[in-house]
Amino acid sequence: MSNKLVLVLNSGSSSLKFALIDAETGAASLTGLGECFGLADARISWKLNGEKHETQLPGLDDHHQKAIDVIVGIVNEMQVEDRLVAVGHRVVHGGERFAKSVRIDQDVINGINEIQDLAPLHNPANLMGIHAAMAAFPALPQFAVFDTAFHQTMPPKAFTGAIATELYEKYGIRRYGFHGTSHYYVSREAAKMLNKPVDESNFISVHLGNGASVCAIHNGQSVDTSMGFTPLAGLMMGTRCGDLDPGIIEFLMKKGWSQDEIFNTLNKKSGFLGVSGVSSDARGVLEAMEQGHEGAKLAFDVFTYRVAKYIASYLVALDSLDAVIFTGGIGENSLPIRREILKNLKLLGFVEDEKGNEDARFGAAGQIAKSEMLGAVALVIPTNEELVIAQDCVNLM
Known part of the structure; x- marks a missing residue:
């Protein structure tokens, strides 16, 4: 002890x-x-x-x-x-x-x-x-x-918004990213599983929960991530919309919506909840989908498609890939969601290990797929953000 x-x-x-x-x-x-x-x-x-x-x-x-x-x-x-x-x-x-x-x-x-x-x-x-x-x-x-610290290694091409420079200089508007402690932890654990130095390892970390984000990790450092200036950007989430055409905000305001109404909807009534009309919880969506609910099936399809799109796009940020890492409540436990994401990545050569995918749940880590084409694997690693915080405290002492 x-x-x-x-x-x-x-x-x-x-x-x-x-x-x-x-x-x-x-x-x-x-x-x-x-x-x-x-x-x-x-x-x-x-x-x-x-x-x-x-x-x-x-x-x-x-x-x-x-x-x-x-x-x-x-x-x-x-x-x-x-x-x-x-x-x-x-x-x-x-x-x-x-x-x-x-x-x-x-x-x-x-x-x-x-x-x-x-x-x-x-x-x-x-x-x-x-x-x-x-x-x-x-x-x-x-x-x-x-939460944002791990992403401070992103290069300007990844964190700079395509907006007037004065908005960054005056207000600090740029991509910051979140879930940093989670992405940091699982990338270190993945390097251990692969018996490879973390500073020579390249990962795409996929944190899926009520909040969700993807992170490209090059030689152990964050080089891009899906959340932005706020945690509203990127993937579709439990109640958050993720990436959205900003013109929609102007459109709704012209229709008489207030700023508070719009952002309350985008933050609290979108995502799984908004698309399915059933639940913000992935388990509730999956249960309704099994019972034939069309909105739940659509939410499942939109979510898994968007996650796969982000994973594929983050290959651009890397020169090689060692592993895709699934973590977070959904990433660690939801077999159907992981399975569908892997199917959407078939062009990248990922082949699911069905037994490995079934076993890597409820606190168990493991390899769930492999791509001979990329020389990479897909892993499930339970996150432990509290341990990162505790260890940082002791190290700083």
Whole structure:
């Protein structure tokens, strides 16, 4: 057992995910979720030693701090104070200022605050978690790990938008990309599976979940990714539209739609939910498709087609390919979706290993296909973003 535990916090606008991670083994002795912040039914639930617990958070405000207080109580009861060495915070947007994880001080807090316009739903919530944790654990070093940091190695040709340069210079409008900790983790694990140095490895990492993105990784570094200035771009997702003709926004505004209505629809009523009319969850879509629901079948077809298109297009960013990596809730578990994506990649020579694909689910990694033409394989690797955050904290200490 390691002597180094890190409390990992992922603070959202109305939620707070947390885990107590062993920085060496990756084992989580405590996991939990605070949700419905700002509402009367705000609550926090956690799993400790295999047992589930839940309690309500009183009042209608200050729920981030109240959740942290509950977490402090749990940690104290666990009597691990002598092994708890740091608090690690997931911060969604680091802009161009934060190209790697950093120890949090007032200057870092000011920097995160200055770029909150780039992620108005996420960065202010991340800061609430940081302030609450700093008040609760004043003696512990605290670190910020940025979703965007891994993608700061993208070349200008990949991150530059084809718009007036002044929009980049004045407002920082460019491609930033997200899911960086996930793409970083699975690419390192893939290199280990292939027994190849990561800085000599080329991958296309496919993170498929309620949020979804693809990343081209050349010699271990991100060189392109599908999410853009915000997490709305790229692939079709659970409720997000992904790539969209911006002229549609102007068209809807002329039809009388407000800005809030448009972006609420694009962020919360599109993707699987919008196309299927059934569910934002891939499992619900697959179930409806099996029952003959036409909208669900269309959602399945659009999603798998778009993922395959991105994978194929990212060969342009690489000079060779070692593996396509599937990860995230859908990527790790959905056999039908992976199977259809591989079928769409038939021109690239991928042949599915049916048994391997069936076995690589529910926490199991494995090889699911091979392309003799490209000299590449398709892998499934469960992601572990919390471990990346914990290890970054310990390394920075």
